[in-house]
Amino acid sequence: MTVPLRLAVRRHDVSLPEPARTALRISVRLPSDLEVVEEAVDVVARHCVAEGLTARRARFNLRVALCEALANAILYGNAENAAKHVHVHVTITEPHFLVEVQDEGAGFDPAAFANVSLPHDLEALGGRGLFLIRQLVDDVYLNERGNGICMVLRRA
Amino acid sequence: MTVPLRLAVRRHDVSLPEPARTALRISVRLPSDLEVVEEAVDVVARHCVAEGLTARRARFNLRVALCEALANAILYGNAENAAKHVHVHVTITEPHFLVEVQDEGAGFDPAAFANVSLPHDLEALGGRGLFLIRQLVDDVYLNERGNGICMVLRRA
Amino acid sequence: MSFTMRKDASGVVVVGVDGQLIVSNRHELKQKVLDAADGGARKILVDFSDTGYIDSSGLGALVSLAKKLREVDGELRLAGLNEDLRTLFELTKLDTLFTITETVDDALKKF
């Protein structure tokens, strides 16, 4: 298993490093509808590959992690409220792909986020989403309000 | 020649149509350095192709028009001032690719923009940039302040 | 993205996952499998040979189906997982919960 397992949980906004020359940012605004998750994941993965993310990490790590984050944003953050949107921002810098998923909900329970682990009951039906995100990306940050998650994938 | 020749010059900010479901936006921030023009044009073209712009229009119409807009933004808008940036925003909707190039300069002379034509002297060394933009894209808009140009390419 | 379903000569019902098994289509898979169980099927093999990725909801759906089948003395098994998907089951320890076979052919022989 070559998946890196570092995690950084910080209760403040991510301040992205100022890129020396050019910075590329890709934003997608989604309705709070589970039906768009797959397409959104595809779009983001495609553009990340265009910017040099390895096919393997785009196909698996990025896709699964983003899918989890979008599902949570739509289900828990926006409660599938059609008037609310999910905002995805991908910032591509020399060393990193930063994938932020922000919803218009009340925000996260920080405890749920800080102590993420596998459910004690192996046969639990849920509770594996945040755990998988942590496993599949190199770093995870939560924004101040708790309604935005930033997933960092290193380029290599 | 299949290049469409419509032009709309309006002295107000472009209000983009609200996309029904998802909207994709790609932003690139560039230093005021002519050396980055080629790479920026490449990046934008690549992502537009990933979103379905035909290879022909990306290779020629988009590339040349964007190259002109970037050169103007760097040379005239920002006067190659290293402290200023050029901002490129691509908004992709169902029917359109909207490519905005904004500089941090004083803005355009509206007269120069409204009455763009080929230079009277065929052998003039300059003065063809805005004319080419008008020829190569489907619509052109100027923002309120005159320091931003929005070029519209229809999908088909 | 869709699910295919066929009954093998051995009596095993093989469900193919074409594309993704995720939050937006897991209910469809559950319904298909439960319908098959209602129709008497007891041995169900999910074939992931043509699957892109699975998310935690998809995993949850598989766990739920495995439970339901066990309740009627049936079993749900998995086959055709690529390396990435295998990693997913290992990370979540669900590889210990399911009988996972490399190929569908192999799985059918042993079921």
Add this chain to the structure above:
Amino acid sequence: MSFTMRKDASGVVVVGVDGQLIVSNRHELKQKVLDAADGGARKILVDFSDTGYIDSSGLGALVSLAKKLREVDGELRLAGLNEDLRTLFELTKLDTLFTITETVDDALKKF
């Protein structure tokens, strides 16, 4: 992106534009051609067979070079333009200013 330069047996200097001829590299092309003119070259053929796109600065550079060569009784000709690049010269009416030949071979024969 770069410019290649070779002297044909016929005495024509052929300058190849590999990649883009745009605002960021037009000076390099101008310098190369002017250096060749200073060295005595009078017939210069710009080969666009491997050129992606040309912007208005690139066109301006070509106009400028054509003028300078004419001043010393030389000439700048163009060849190898694909359909897009041809369109560019037609849009700007510069197709009337230059002798444009489809292939380099043809251009060399006629120069």
